[in-house]
Amino acid sequence: MRGALPGALLLVALTGAWAPALADEDAIQLRDGSWRDLTAARCAICHSLDYIPGNAPVLDRVGWQKVIQKMRDRFGAPITDEEAQEILDYLAGSYAAKP
Amino acid sequence: MPSRRDLLLAAAGGVLLGGTARSVLAAGAAPGAEELGQLPSKKLLIRRSWRPPNYETPLADLVPAYTSNDAFFVRYHLSVIPEIDTDTWRLKIGGAGAQKPLMLTLRDLKHDFKRVSLVAVNQCSGNRRGLFAPRVPGVQWGNGAMGNAEWTGVRLRDVLTRAGIAGEAVEVVFNGADTPVLPGTPDYLKSIPIERALDERTLIAFEMNGRALPHWNGAPARLVVPGWTGTYWVKHLTEVRVETAPFDGFWMTGAYRVPAGAFPGAPFKTQETPLTTPITEILVNSLITSPLSGARVKAGSRVELAGKAWDGGAGIAAVEVSTDGRQTWRPATLGKDLGRFAWREFRYRIETQKPGLLVVAVRARSLGGATQPDKLTFNPAGYHDNIVQTVTLEVG
Numbered sequence: 001m002r003g004a005l006p007g008a009l010l011l012v013a014l015t016g017a018w019a020p021a022l023a024d025e026d027a028i029q030l031r032d033g034s035w036r037d038l039t040a041a042r043c044a045i046c047h048s049l050d051y052i053p054g055n056a057p058v059l060d061r062v063g064w065q066k067v068i069q070k071m072r073d074r075f076g077a078p079i080t081d082e083e084a085q086e087i088l089d090y091l092a093g094s095y096a097a098k099p
Numbered sequence: 100m101p102s103r104r105d106l107l108l109a110a111a112g113g114v115l116l117g118g119t120a121r122s123v124l125a126a127g128a129a130p131g132a133e134e135l136g137q138l139p140s141k142k143l144l145i146r147r148s149w150r151p152p153n154y155e156t157p158l159a160d161l162v163p164a165y166t167s168n169d170a171f172f173v174r175y176h177l178s179v180i181p182e183i184d185t186d187t188w189r190l191k192i193g194g195a196g197a198q199k200p201l202m203l204t205l206r207d208l209k210h211d212f213k214r215v216s217l218v219a220v221n222q223c224s225g226n227r228r229g230l231f232a233p234r235v236p237g238v239q240w241g242n243g244a245m246g247n248a249e250w251t252g253v254r255l256r257d258v259l260t261r262a263g264i265a266g267e268a269v270e271v272v273f274n275g276a277d278t279p280v281l282p283g284t285p286d287y288l289k290s291i292p293i294e295r296a297l298d299e300r301t302l303i304a305f306e307m308n309g310r311a312l313p314h315w316n317g318a319p320a321r322l323v324v325p326g327w328t329g330t331y332w333v334k335h336l337t338e339v340r341v342e343t344a345p346f347d348g349f350w351m352t353g354a355y356r357v358p359a360g361a362f363p364g365a366p367f368k369t370q371e372t373p374l375t376t377p378i379t380e381i382l383v384n385s386l387i388t389s390p391l392s393g394a395r396v397k398a399g400s401r402v403e404l405a406g407k408a409w410d411g412g413a414g415i416a417a418v419e420v421s422t423d424g425r426q427t428w429r430p431a432t433l434g435k436d437l438g439r440f441a442w443r444e445f446r447y448r449i450e451t452q453k454p455g456l457l458v459v460a461v462r463a464r465s466l467g468g469a470t471q472p473d474k475l476t477f478n479p480a481g482y483h484d485n486i487v488q489t490v491t492l493e494v495g
Contacts (some may be wrong), residue, residue: 025149046178046280048149058234067236074353076283097234 010078026049035090042079042087043071061092123157128190138315139324142169147238151175152315154431156243161407162388164437165218166246173315174223174244174329175373176287176350185319190303192376194272194340196293198263201310205319208303212253215302219325219440220247220351221332224355228269228481235481241478242386247407250323256297262294267343271296273322276335280295285349286294289331290342291324292367300325300440325440326412327365328482330355345369357478364411364471380411383471384485385418385445385463392490401436402449402492404431404459409442413467418445420434421460423495424475425487428462439466449492457492 005083025048030036031052040049059067066085068091117484136146145156152173160170166462176380185205203211222245227237238244257273270290276285293377295301302323305312317334324331330350345351357377364380371377385408396402408415414436419428435445451457461470 010495028149047151050146050148052114054148054239055236058236063236074285075279076281078281081452 002098007041024089031094033042033090033094035086039090042077042083045073046077053089057097059091059095060097061088064088064091064096067091103210105290113162114402116386118318119389127206133267138173140169140313141173141315144170144172145225145241145243146201147240150179151178153238156316158242158304158388158391160493161243161246161386162405164247165177166248168248168310168313168316171246171248171307171313172223172244174276175334177277177279179280180335181276182314183276183319186426188319188335188337188491190320192258192262192341193338196265196268196343197246197259198265199261201262203258205305208305209322212257214251216249216251216253216306217300217302217323217325218247218249218487219323220245220381221323221329222381224330224482225480227484230484231477231481232475233477234436237481244329246411246435248307248414249309250304251301251306251309251468252302252320254299255303255339256299257300257324258303258339259296262341264297264341265343268293268341269344270342270346270488272329272338272339272340272342272348273333273336274338275317275321275333276337279428280314285353287333287350287420288346289333290346290351290370291327291331293341294363295327296341304340326410328378328381330378344427351368353484354480356480357482361476361478362483363452364424365430369377370394370458379483381409381411382456382483382485383410383415383463383465383467383469385461385488387459387488390490393493394490395493396492396495397453398451398454402451403460404447404490405451406445406461407442408433408445408469410463410465410469412440413465413469414439415463416466416468417464418443419448419462420447420449420465422449422457422464424458425460431461451492451494454495457494458489459492460487461490462487 027030029047066087072079116165133144133145137143141443142151147153152175154173155170156170174262177345181298190203207343225237229241272290274288303320304323305320321334322332355378357378359376367379369379389405408418418431420431421428431445464470471485473487475486
């Protein structure tokens with residue numbers, strides 16, 4: 001995903017030193033913002049965090065609210081009401097679609 | 100390996116790489132920058148998500164008539180994906196509509212039933228979601244959540260017949276070995292109508308392009324439902340249930356649905372509601388594989404246009420090309436017919452004339468009479484983008 005990833009490996013890439021791949025999603029770093037760590041902890045239980053920047057161009061605050069609701073109601077995400085509000089504040093603040 | 104061009108584009112774009120040598124960003128089709136990544140036994144693909152793994156086939160790998168196993172797209176909903184030992188793997192056939200439940204080993208499957216091969220496109224329901232306007236949430240696929248392969252296995256019908264199908268059977272339900280992380284997350288189970296299950300072309304496949312199914316494409320056996328979108332092609336099959344009532348799992352009632360009456364395609368009557376119905380058949384569609392949009396060509400030169408056209412099983416009647424803003428259309432030359440569920444290659448020679456931008460549009464027509472539309476039929480999940488595609492050439 002665009003941005004936010006440590007970028008020291010371009011040289012490695014250009015020299016063609018490809019390791020056999022295992023998922024190393026730890027490289028994904030979310031933008032700063034209040035409740036970032038809470039958001040990362042809850043979302044990453046089930047999926048990698050690239051889903052967040054991946055959907056950022058699509059979702060505004062209302063859209064993120066629906067996603068959080070779906071994760072809780074349909075997918076059983078262990079998120080309290082209070083946490084849902086905090087996660088929404090983070091996502092809408094740091095990853096909302098530009099109108 | 101990524102092409103030098105991809106690497107240079109990544110560098111030129113100033114886009115940063117992922118944390119390992121396995122990632123590289125490449126500029127490609129919409130939307131925006133694309134990150135390449137590699138799963139074990141696969142080549143570099145466009146990574147849409149790490150976990151669950153969702154990887155898209157790059158355009159260059161959609162050029163051959165058969166999409167190679169190591170380039171075929173990967174799509175999962177759930178993150179727990181076991182490596183299956185084929186010696187201990189069992190396929191359970193049961194359900195309220197099965198009179199003689201049975202358990203099969205991979206050897207049973209391969210030796211007790213007639214072996215069948217067919218060529219078919221496997222296309223994710225959400226292929227091209229990332230091109231939707233207005234945009235919709237979900238995995239932001241470009242053009243490569245699809246591929247064409249020869250699938251070898253046995254007829255589901257033959258297996259179900261051995262299990263004895265009750266007259267009241269309405270659907271057949273499929274479960275795979277992949278499971279959710281949390282107990283509250285719905286497991287990925289899908290159903291198809293009993294009629295589709297008994298269609299001679301619905302297979303339990305264990306080979307792809309003449310070799311054992313790759314792990315990431317459903318080893319040791321997956322469902323193949325030619326003409327229907329990939330959501331029904333359940334991977335790592337573990338259980339087949341013949342049911343006498345409509346299956347009410349989340350992945351049927353809460354996902355993979357389209358507005359009622361919005362699209363053509365086979366009905367799925369036992370799963371219909373007044374508002375929505377399950378997505379079923381692939382709509383007539385085409386993909387331009389070359390030239391790439393933005394290509395620069397000399398005025399007066401010839402450009403070879405090439406691509407693929409496919410539908411949900413009627414077969415392709417014609418592919419037409421317009422170079423004058425969709426005023427007039429001329430027929431492309433169709434390649435070899437690999438079967439009515441396969442894609443069909445097409446070629447067309449463009450004679451460029453005066454300098455300027457040249458917009459080339461391509462539309463396919465099926466033997467069922469359906470033609471690709473100019474306008475998108477919006478639906479909230481972003482399915483069935485089969486609108487006419489264009490490439491723009493810079494003639495100079």
